[in-house]
Amino acid sequence: METAIKIFNKVSNVLGIEWAPINTPRTRRLQTLGAMGVIYFMLFGEAVSIYLFLTLAYSSLWWVAILYGIWMLRDIDICSRGGRKSEWVRNWRWWRYYCDYFPIKLVKTVELDPDRNYMFAIFPHGVLSFGAFGAFCTNATGFQKLFPGMSSHFITLGGHFLVPFFRDFGLALGICSSSEESLLHLLDQKKYKGNCVAMTVGGAAEALDAHPKAYKVILKRRKGFIRVAMKSGSPIVPVFSFGENDLYRPLSNPENSLLRRFQEKVRKITGISPMFPLGRGVFQYSYGVVPMRSPVTTVVGAPMEVKKNLEPTPEEIDAVHAEFTTRLVALFESEKKKYLKYHKDAQLIIT
Numbered sequence: 001m002e003t004a005i006k007i008f009n010k011v012s013n014v015l016g017i018e019w020a021p022i023n024t025p026r027t028r029r030l031q032t033l034g035a036m037g038v039i040y041f042m043l044f045g046e047a048v049s050i051y052l053f054l055t056l057a058y059s060s061l062w063w064v065a066i067l068y069g070i071w072m073l074r075d076i077d078i079c080s081r082g083g084r085k086s087e088w089v090r091n092w093r094w095w096r097y098y099c100d101y102f103p104i105k106l107v108k109t110v111e112l113d114p115d116r117n118y119m120f121a122i123f124p125h126g127v128l129s130f131g132a133f134g135a136f137c138t139n140a141t142g143f144q145k146l147f148p149g150m151s152s153h154f155i156t157l158g159g160h161f162l163v164p165f166f167r168d169f170g171l172a173l174g175i176c177s178s179s180e181e182s183l184l185h186l187l188d189q190k191k192y193k194g195n196c197v198a199m200t201v202g203g204a205a206e207a208l209d210a211h212p213k214a215y216k217v218i219l220k221r222r223k224g225f226i227r228v229a230m231k232s233g234s235p236i237v238p239v240f241s242f243g244e245n246d247l248y249r250p251l252s253n254p255e256n257s258l259l260r261r262f263q264e265k266v267r268k269i270t271g272i273s274p275m276f277p278l279g280r281g282v283f284q285y286s287y288g289v290v291p292m293r294s295p296v297t298t299v300v301g302a303p304m305e306v307k308k309n310l311e312p313t314p315e316e317i318d319a320v321h322a323e324f325t326t327r328l329v330a331l332f333e334s335e336k337k338k339y340l341k342y343h344k345d346a347q348l349i350i351t
Contacts (some may be wrong), residue, residue, distance in 0.1 A: 001319060013295050015031065017277035018285045019351040032282055034097030035264045036290050041169075042128050043289065049166035072164060077288045078171065079161040080182035083153060084190070085174035089142070093136035102247070103135035109335075110302045112196075112237075116317030118303055119229045120198040121326065122215045122239040125206040127248050127277050131241035131296035135196040137173040141298075147196065153186055154178055155199035155270055159316040187232035198239070201225055204273040208263055210245045211344050215332070216349040219325060231309025236320075240300040242339035247291035248277035299329040 057065035079086055098104075112118060122132050135141045143152055151174070158177035163169040176182050178199060186197045192309040200206070202218040210215040229236045253260040259276075267273045281288030304327055308318060329348055337343040 016286055017163070020283050020285060026194050030103035031097045032290065034094055036097050036102040036282055037094060037132075038130075038133070039289055040126070043063040043285050044106050045169070045244075046160070046163045046166050049163050053164040064101045068164065072167075075159070078169070079158060079175075079177040080239065081185055083172040083176040084168075085151070085153070085176060086172040089169075089172040090137070090174065091140045092138075095140035096132070099134045100129070102243075102291070102294060104131050104141055104296045104298065106143060106146060107299045107330075109299055109300060110152065112147055112300075112303065114147070114194040114332070117189060117192055117195040117232070117234050118197070119183075119187065119225060119232075120196050120199055120234045120239050120300070121225055121236055121324070122200045122298075123202060123206075123239065124188050124210065124215055124241065124244055125200040125202045125204070125217075126210045126241065126244035126249070127207055127275055127291075129200050129244070130240075130247060130291060131298045132200055132239075134296075135298040136196070137175060145185075146300075147194075150194040150196055151192075152196045152198055155183070155197060158182075159271065166218045180224070183225075183228045185231055186347040187228070187234045189233070196237075197234075199225060202266055204271060207273040207275060208267075208347045210248070210275075211250060212246045212248075213346065214245060214349075215346060216351060219328070219350050223317050226317050226324065229313060230309045230317065230320060233306060235303035236324055237303045238300060238324065238331045239297045240301070240328070240331055240335065241296055242336060243296040245251060245292055246294045247296070248275075248279050249292075250278070251276045271285065297341070299331065299335050299339070301327065319346055338351075 053065060053068075055061070055070075065134070074240045079115060120136070122129070132154065135143065136154045143150075147251075154173070154175045155178045156170070156175055158179055160170060176186060176197075178272050183199075184212060185190065186195050203222075206216075206218045209218075228234075251259060255265060277289065277291075279288050279291050280286065281290060304324055309316060312320075329350070332348045336346050340346050
């Protein structure tokens, strides 16, 4: 037995594998499972959902698949009409384990008026926006207590709502389409009060620059959210997730490298950035797709008032965009020393 253990340890050392202690507390195990469940859902949820639907369609329960398909077609635009949020789903204990794993914390810097709607512009995207997901797709970080009377809706690509079953889970979390129609609907002051429409402005393209201790965000060419905010007259709130980029060790992919060109080509075709992140596993800390245990603090800044303008000119959009950029930089500089151990070296690079 001792010989086997020695061989096992030697092989582990050669492979560079650091195993988790056998006596790891149950709570930490549950937190790891919570994080694993979320990452597997994000990576494989759509593929599994399609497989389940096809399996159902080619089984003796084919009629259930047909009925669901008919209902789904009739319900297809719900993601652009406010969604179908379930507080019961957002309150699952699973989310608490997930958020405690890192941990993910939500911090507000000012009070928000529950009688108004807000556009939350979140940076950075990171590999998979773990901080934004925990803060605005679940109630585990205390959104309802921090912002009483308000409701958060995370925004993603409309294509995700074409996948059976997967779409329903996303809708239950309050996720809606990123189309302009959807955003204007959620921000319509005549229909809603207290809506916080949260979107990662940099999107999948920004994920390619998610490297530890680096904060390179895409903003200069992102002006659609400014236009929507102006059309609706909704204040824009800068939001920054400190630590978001420290959760993985991605492969080096500098501009114009072979890997970067491949990633960009796939992203343009599919809308998804093919990342090759190195995280940890469930029982070891060296390899896997589970994110690292590293704190993520999502800080909600002060709202920037925007004058309602149904037909803003490019010059007017640029002016608001410039002011927002200044406010985002100010938020980063004022808060980084509170949440980043390496704050002296941390710089926000805007592209």
